[in-house]
Amino acid sequence: MKELSLFLGCLVPNRYPGIELATKLCLAKLDIDCTDLAGASCCPAPGVFRSFDRTTWLTLASRNIVLSEQMNRDMLTICNGCFSTLADANRSIKEDKDSKEDVNRHLEKIGKEIKGDIDVRHIIEYLYEEYGPEKISSYVERQLDIRVAVHYGCHLIKPTKERGLGNFERPGFFDELVTALGATSVEYPDKMACCGAGGGVRSSMKDKSLKMTEAKLSRIKEAEVDCIVNSCPFCHMQLGEGQSEIKEQMQIEYDIPVLHYTQLLGLALGFPAEMLGIDTNIEKNRKFMDILDAGMEC
Amino acid sequence: MTDKNTGETETMERIQNASIDALRCIQCGVCSGSCPSGRHTTLNIRKLVKIAGKNTDILNNKELWMCTTCYNCQERCPRDIGIVDILLDIRAISVQNGNIHPEHRIVCEMLLEYGHAVPINEHTRANRVNIGLEELPETVHKYEDGLEEVKSLLASCGFRKLIEQNES
Numbered sequence: 462m463k464e465l466s467l468f469l470g471c472l473v474p475n476r477y478p479g480i481e482l483a484t485k486l487c488l489a490k491l492d493i494d495c496t497d498l499a500g501a502s503c504c505p506a507p508g509v510f511r512s513f514d515r516t517t518w519l520t521l522a523s524r525n526i527v528l529s530e531q532m533n534r535d536m537l538t539i540c541n542g543c544f545s546t547l548a549d550a551n552r553s554i555k556e557d558k559d560s561k562e563d564v565n566r567h568l569e570k571i572g573k574e575i576k577g578d579i580d581v582r583h584i585i586e587y588l589y590e591e592y593g594p595e596k597i598s599s600y601v602e603r604q605l606d607i608r609v610a611v612h613y614g615c616h617l618i619k620p621t622k623e624r625g626l627g628n629f630e631r632p633g634f635f636d637e638l639v640t641a642l643g644a645t646s647v648e649y650p651d652k653m654a655c656c657g658a659g660g661g662v663r664s665s666m667k668d669k670s671l672k673m674t675e676a677k678l679s680r681i682k683e684a685e686v687d688c689i690v691n692s693c694p695f696c697h698m699q700l701g702e703g704q705s706e707i708k709e710q711m712q713i714e715y716d717i718p719v720l721h722y723t724q725l726l727g728l729a730l731g732f733p734a735e736m737l738g739i740d741t742n743i744e745k746n747r748k749f750m751d752i753l754d755a756g757m758e759c
Numbered sequence: 760m761t762d763k764n765t766g767e768t769e770t771m772e773r774i775q776n777a778s779i780d781a782l783r784c785i786q787c788g789v790c791s792g793s794c795p796s797g798r799h800t801t802l803n804i805r806k807l808v809k810i811a812g813k814n815t816d817i818l819n820n821k822e823l824w825m826c827t828t829c830y831n832c833q834e835r836c837p838r839d840i841g842i843v844d845i846l847l848d849i850r851a852i853s854v855q856n857g858n859i860h861p862e863h864r865i866v867c868e869m870l871l872e873y874g875h876a877v878p879i880n881e882h883t884r885a886n887r888v889n890i891g892l893e894e895l896p897e898t899v900h901k902y903e904d905g906l907e908e909v910k911s912l913l914a915s916c917g918f919r920k921l922i923e924q925n926e927s
């Protein structure tokens with residue numbers, strides 16, 4: 462196990478800074494040695510860029526990986542999309558000599574070279590493998606007595622052959638990290654269904670992507686949960702902002718708070734909701750603040 | 760001027776190479792049955808796999824872009840066909856032939872200019888400061904030389920040309 466560098470990506474620092482702060486507060490509290498990855502860019506996102514040109518996708522990803530190699534740290538991602546790109550690119554570099562040579566021909570022009578000597582981690586996978594639910598619960602200062610719909614998102618576990626995190630039909634590790642905080646992970650139909658945003662579908666066919674989201678939200682609503690917890694800012698956006706978009710387009714109203722796992726963890730570790738950006742990022746989260754306040758009183 | 764026919768033969772060859780794996784398909788339909796997009800759109804991934812290497816029409820198929828790359832189909836395919844990989848390769852050939860959604864072009868232009876698919880805006884800058892973070896994150900938004908590196912690489916890989924060449 463190496464120390465870590467924090468890869469921010471685009472959506473977290475540029476749209477959901479609360480997730481960035483929550484991540485940093487949690488990492489510090491858990492005594493995880495993680496520093497900023499200065500000068501990183503878009504991962505680049507797998508949906509559009511990988512579809513457009515694989516060499517560009519692999520080369521930009523490699524530049525980000527090199528920044529972490531230069532610090533001799535493994536890379537920590539807090540987004541399923543970033544994880545998908547960076548873990549897949551890293552594996553290509555490690556396993557395929559031709560790809561590596563090809564990429565290095567481009568990187569040479571900016572005076573860089575990729576070696577392939579670090580690993581790319583996702584915070585959910587990292588916390589589960591390196592800490593485990595029991596150790597996480599030993600840090601909990603505030604038991605969260607709430608019902609949670611866990612949303613894994615696609616690219617954290619799939620393709621399973623490459624990810625090695627077990628079967629995608631009924632995974633349990635993320636749920637265990639949620640229950641470690643005192644919360645209940647509620648089973649619901651289509652739990653493993655896609656949020657609808659990936660593959661460039663959200664950007665070019667918003668109406669179609671929202672239909673997928675609506676189907677998922679309706680299942681979650683039936684399960685009567687206090688919030689949705691995700692591991693990816695893109696799912697976060699689709700399931701969060703998507704609720705207002707669905708209201709506008711389909712006149713169906715959902716009122717479900719949405720949190721990134723680091724925000725939920727931050728609460729359990731004792732940080733106030735305001736510090737974790739829970740109140741500002743998604744309008745619906747006002748409701749979640751009320752639930753928390755009610756819990757504090759009794 | 761390149762001969763149109765030569766160009767088409769080359770494209771056809773590339774499509775065939777990208778979809779060799781699809782020849783092992785038994786048309787069982789497990790992929791379509793597992794597809795979240797197929798439930799809500801016209802995407803029929805089983806049909807796409809069937810016609811993948813057959814002709815260049817597939818490049819104009821709108822369904823190519825309805826896939827969220829969730830990998831369900833690929834995970835469950837009994838023949839272990841790399842369905843999503845095939846689809847992504849065909850998408851790339853389609854893009855090289857000038858088929859780019861206007862919204863996707865905008866995302867690409869963002870990357871070319873800012874090094875981010877979703878660059879920062881005024882609202883988030885203020886929000887960052889409010890919650891106690893620095894106004895700009897530790898990314899190429901803050902490091903000009905890093906952004907220059909990204910731009911050099913985008914040019915070196917031909918990405919800038921790919922996007923600009925196809926501008927309508």
Ligand code: SF4
Pocket residue numbers: 783784785786787788789790791804805808832835836837838839840842
């Ligand atoms: S699941 Fe596989 S074998 Fe069955 S139709 Fe789809 S691609 Fe073909």
Ligand code: SF4
Pocket residue numbers: 790793794795796797804825826827828829830831832833842843
């Ligand atoms: S990867 Fe694409 S085609 Fe396959 S199941 Fe998911 S959305 Fe459907």
